[in-house]
């Protein structure tokens with residue numbers, strides 16, 4: 001397995017080190033290449049993602065990313081120039097974000113019940129594409145647009161992926177989340193696509209919710225969800241809610257997938273670089289380790305992915321409540337458990 005590693009900024013290198021420990025414990029023949037990308041490189045050289053680096057990344061089986069971001073860099077530079085550029089150039093059209101409440105993890109909900117959902121967020125379209133502009137800047141009549149792009153091709157492939165995932169799960173249920181009552185153009189495309197693709201998956205039941213109502217039900221009744229599918233921006237928002245109700249962003253894993261397999265997929269914790277706790281060895285590497293589980297699963301090593309996930313489940317069920325996380329200790333424990 002040839003893995004490109006972008007540790008990035010803040011706590012990124014700390015959590016990635018532990019993710020790699022766990023990955024090596026189950027896949028000892030791992031070959032890694034480190035890529036120095038992120039705030040520090042940009043500040044030093046002005047470079048974000050040179051084309052030569054992008055070409056090299058394409059030669060790997062997968063990418064593991066820690067976190068990108070620094071309070072000293074103006075908003076948008078690293079996001080657009082590096083993180084989103086990676087997702088777009090590598091055609092990561094499925095942004096996969098499981099949200100499961102593990103035994104032993106405290107949810108902020110009083111009575112969370114069992115939560116086990118798989119969010120399938122579209123990753124290469126929507127308002128993220130940068131299709132917009134500004135007129136009459138810095139005047140009282142400034143006009144800013146940010147046009148959401150939804151293509152039949154792009155919607156179909158992510159909806160199909162979501163149906164396939166739903167069909168392989170015990171509950172076989174898929175919820176489309178959108179805002180079809182207001183965003184009628186894109187909403188109609190998403191609804192029609194779900195209906196059409198759904199005809200090929202008669203054993204998957206389908207529900208629809210507006211994103212505002214869904215945000216409420218994620219809190220009042222999260223157990224109702226199995227697989228959800230939604231666009232890039234709605235998916236960004238609701239997956240933070242899903243992370244919050246399942247124990248927080250320290251546990252939230254993600255995979256940016258090119259489901260066609262043409263380009264390497266990229267696995268990253270949903271959290272950011274957390275500069276406030278960087279360098280202290282107290283960041284929870286669990287989200288990165290669960291992202292390693294998604295990576296293994298994606299590369300066809302379902303058995304190894306199960307070992308990593310089982311290690312995390314066991315570790316979470318036996319952690320002292322309120323105990324301070326020590327990054328390296330969590331990584332050591334998980335590597336020992338997964339490596340057997």
Ligand code: IPM
Nearest residue numbers: 069079080083084236270272
């Ligand atoms: C995420 C992040 C990114 C996103 C930002 C940093 C561009 O919030 O991965 O969820 O909006 O996708």
Ligand code: MN
Nearest residue numbers: 236237240270
């Ligand atoms: Mn986000």
